[in-house]
Amino acid sequence: MRATRFFISTLKEAPADAEIISHKLMMRAGMIKRLGSGIYNYMPMGLRIIRKVENIIREEMNRAGAIEMLMPVVQPAELWQETGRWDKMGPELMRVKDRHGRDFIIQPTSEEAITDVVRSEIRSYRQLPVNFYHIQTKFRDERRPRFGLMRGREFTMKDAYSFDRDTDGLKKSYQIMYDAYTSIFQRFGLQFRAVAADNGAIGGSGSHEFHVIAETGEDALVYCPTSDYAANMEAAEALALSDSRAAASAAMTKTATPGKEKCEDVAALLNLPLTATVKSIVLAVDADEGKEKQIWLLLLRGDHELNEVKVSKVAGLANFRFASESEIVEYFGCKPGYLGPVGTVKPVNLVADRTVANMADFVCGANEEGYHLTGVNWGRDLPEPVVADLRNVVAGDPSPDGKGVLAIQRGIEVGHVFQLGTRYSEDMKATFLDENGKPQLLQMGCYGIGVTRILGAAIEQNYDDKGIIWPTAIAPFEVVICPMGMDRSEAVRTETENLYQALLAAGVDVILDDRGERPGAMFADWELIGVPHRVVVGDRGLKEGKLEYVARRGGEAVHVPVAEMAAFIQARLAE
Amino acid sequence: MRATRFFISTLKEAPADAEIISHKLMMRAGMIKRLGSGIYNYMPMGLRIIRKVENIIREEMNRAGAIEMLMPVVQPAELWQETGRWDKMGPELMRVKDRHGRDFIIQPTSEEAITDVVRSEIRSYRQLPVNFYHIQTKFRDERRPRFGLMRGREFTMKDAYSFDRDTDGLKKSYQIMYDAYTSIFQRFGLQFRAVAADNGAIGGSGSHEFHVIAETGEDALVYCPTSDYAANMEAAEALALSDSRAAASAAMTKTATPGKEKCEDVAALLNLPLTATVKSIVLAVDADEGKEKQIWLLLLRGDHELNEVKVSKVAGLANFRFASESEIVEYFGCKPGYLGPVGTVKPVNLVADRTVANMADFVCGANEEGYHLTGVNWGRDLPEPVVADLRNVVAGDPSPDGKGVLAIQRGIEVGHVFQLGTRYSEDMKATFLDENGKPQLLQMGCYGIGVTRILGAAIEQNYDDKGIIWPTAIAPFEVVICPMGMDRSEAVRTETENLYQALLAAGVDVILDDRGERPGAMFADWELIGVPHRVVVGDRGLKEGKLEYVARRGGEAVHVPVAEMAAFIQARLAE
Structure with missing residues (x-):
């Protein structure tokens, strides 16, 4: 072209x-x-x-x-x-x-x-x-x-x-x-990375997403660098972070935590690690077909985040919504920020995340404004909970296949099977x-x-401050030929045309920039457009019998004898 | 494939x-x-x-x-x-x-x-x-x-x-x-045929239609076999069918034509050729911007047809419609079937087709039910008319370029410039x-x-009673290979595969029918689908070292030595 x-x-x-x-x-x-x-x-x-x-x-x-x-x-x-x-x-x-x-x-x-x-x-x-x-x-x-x-x-x-x-x-x-x-x-x-995806109502393991890896991606991809495990955040299984529960070692104690509504603040006040705290999330399932409305309390470790897709798979929670503040006050007798599983005003369904279920001596809200409980223990202060995977994994979590720890990267979903x-x-x-x-x-x-x-x-995956850097297979052109001073130099015109014809004959998708632009504007255009291979034909190089080749991605200029350039390009394209 | x-x-x-x-x-x-x-x-x-x-x-x-x-x-x-x-x-x-x-x-x-x-x-x-x-x-x-x-x-x-x-x-x-x-x-x-088309409001000669020729086509294409002239029916110019008007030779006479409302019937009754009659078409242009409603009378020779696109180009008629029966009675004092230009009740604008303008001693309605006038002449019984090209051409009309006579064929419009x-x-x-x-x-x-x-x-252009006959360039496949008894014969399998691979290697768009259908059903399918070239591989032919070739269009079977078939096919495709 x-x-x-x-x-x-x-x-x-x-x-x-x-x-x-x-x-x-x-x-x-x-x-x-x-x-x-x-x-x-x-x-x-x-x-x-x-x-x-x-x-x-x-x-x-x-x-x-x-x-x-x-x-x-x-x-x-x-x-x-x-x-x-x-x-x-x-x-x-x-x-x-x-x-x-x-x-x-x-x-x-x-x-x-x-x-x-x-x-x-x-x-x-x-x-x-x-x-x-x-x-x-x-x-x-x-x-x-x-x-x-x-x-x-x-x-x-x-x-x-x-x-x-x-x-x-x-x-x-x-x-x-x-x-x-x-x-x-x-x-x-x-x-790219293929990750297991949530299968919605269908169930089974029959869904994968294909993501292009990019820091700007909207989706978090979970994978294990030492195994084949990969899933999107919705589907990635979170194991319990300890295999068993330690014995209770402290008495349950009501502690004043005025104005401390977040686990981070409570932990700081009490000089405890955030991982000793438990956060309470209150959900509602509306009345349906003779069943009354139900209020659910979900417990996560203070540093963990709720995974709503997982929540929707817990039996009874398929149609959950977050509870309103008035519902919370009605069932817990307390406003959000100080909620916990001990001593609710009305009975609620309780589900603990796998990691929470193995915690001992933990901190949670006291269902009284300005107070938390410390030293809370399952089996002693609370009945044994229903346990489920409720949270997003984080980097460093054990891989569900037992073959390492999880890492997280960002991706852009471009395919789905x-x-x-x-x-x-x-x-x-x-x-x-x-x-x-x-x-x-x-x-x-x-x-x-x-x-x-x-x-x-x-x-999103391939750019720099000059513009796009296309992979050769999907670049608008594989090669651009930039002649310098085509209007002035017969030699430049001749060698430009020779190279152009040689590349065309070899089936290379080449564009010859015959617009007559200044070199600076011409190079800036092709760097912006992102054509991966560039050849410059100029009098200076031709004096030494050479053409200049530059790869769009971080390439230094390479000076190649005129007669060898077509073969040189083809070799680069075959890489 | x-x-x-x-x-x-x-x-x-x-x-x-x-x-x-x-x-x-x-x-x-x-x-x-x-x-x-x-x-x-x-x-x-x-x-x-x-x-x-x-x-x-x-x-x-x-x-x-x-x-x-x-x-x-x-x-x-x-x-x-x-x-x-x-x-x-x-x-x-x-x-x-x-x-x-x-x-x-x-x-x-x-x-x-x-x-x-x-x-x-x-x-x-x-x-x-x-x-x-x-x-x-x-x-x-x-x-x-x-x-x-x-x-x-x-x-x-x-x-x-x-x-x-x-x-x-x-x-x-x-x-x-x-x-x-x-x-x-x-x-x-x-x-195909490219024909000049009407340019609508734009004017000029800047529009052509490309038609595929087919007897079933919706459009009539006008062309001159002895010159380059070609136009669609809307745009084809109709010249006057005589260069000059004969002198009047008969007196204008009112003649009883009871029940004869069509030119054909009037001509038969009066024992005159249809070409001696004139038909009247009444149009209306509604009031607009201070202009009052106008009624127009268009005159065509009895055997000719109105061309509405041409009518819309007559000055004043851009927005014409056909007049209602009550309007006709109001202006002509007579119902349709006996209308004419002589003696209307109210004034109308009169336009004569070019051919009508050169007629003498013609027959037209008398504006009285059951009567026509014979021997009507311009300049004597009527003022000289406004003249325009109002009609569709017919086969045998002189070509507007003066280089022969017009022919008409049917086409299907598939392109327009x-x-x-x-x-x-x-x-x-x-x-x-x-x-x-x-x-x-x-x-x-x-x-x-x-x-x-x-x-x-x-x-529509290429079919027979068996099915479609594609031109090779747009056929779904260029060649079909039909093996006979592939399941029984090792020789058939081998030679089928050899030919298939040879044609693929030569870049031929070939389909190998490996479905195992009976020959009759297989041939019927490919004749219906319309693949232009067929090779049959069968034991009977192979005994003599030959394969059978049949062209979809009227081809007799040709028996070609096995080793020559790939080259034979390529030669046919290159034709």
């Missing part, structure tokens, strides 16, 4: 609404352009990257035996009514009426559409397993679109859907997709006939990659 | 709602599957064709210097309000509100979006000309979606938009696109600075190809 036949548009400053680095750099590099809130034009420079991402995904999906098709953007509401999602999904589902007043949605995902296809196309077990995918425009009406392509409203996803005859088949199809995703992210050239089971096939009556001619529900898996989100995530 | 790794789903019968052959065959061949009214899943077999069409378009657009980008599907209403199309467009424009109640549209076309991009990106004449295109999903809420991909609601189009500094530049950009379209349709391997001028840049204030630093309006052109419509049109 010659730059004068392409469209390059860079900005010195990012627009004010760009808050994060990837959004700023994509705007400055002319890769996207805002059309409306959360809706972007993909400019020529950005579209090239999207196409490279799509092609890698497509090649690996095809290799894994998935079959590409294309489902519509606008889909009839009836299908979404069959699965109940028409009612369950909130305003993020973009709804539209046609001229006859019939309801449609602009698809945010296509489980319903593919299940509609499959329920009429798949008749026999002989047609299974099968996996269909498409790469399509999606829309999610975010309340507050922001961060450019990271949380836009219109975006592109690859979504795949596998169908199997049984759960063993589903697990195989799932593993094939897990492996394909691993290949895809490896080919992108991004640092999920064993859906019969969630959709049941509602939509998607069955096949087994060997005995009996109809059976299809076992379904779904597998998504946020195509446009990959761009944002890749930049 | 091996068939067992792909998804093939054929039907013996088309669904009842498929009315036309392309819709029937695409459904039967498993290329599309209905999700909702006018909304289709593109199944794997169909998507392959779409991708081939897109790639040919993309290559030729890039070669022509156009730059690919991607504009959003969902676009803010504000842009469409700027150009007035938010109000002007009817219910075919799909409108949607987001969660905040803001208005958006699902794009049917992107003039507004690209002009919004360009008005901020293009600052100087140095950046011109520029041409952006995208290949994107569109939506048009057709009142009555039908004919499969021919008149669907969701569809894919390539649309390109050129921007120039002046009309000379626009004409050059337009010609480049015209030439690119010619290359594209040639590469598709379809018979259009000189828009400043229609959008004016409303949206899209300017650039010229050499003198003065802002000037951008001159714009737009260029569309209906990607998914191409599939329907190609089939």
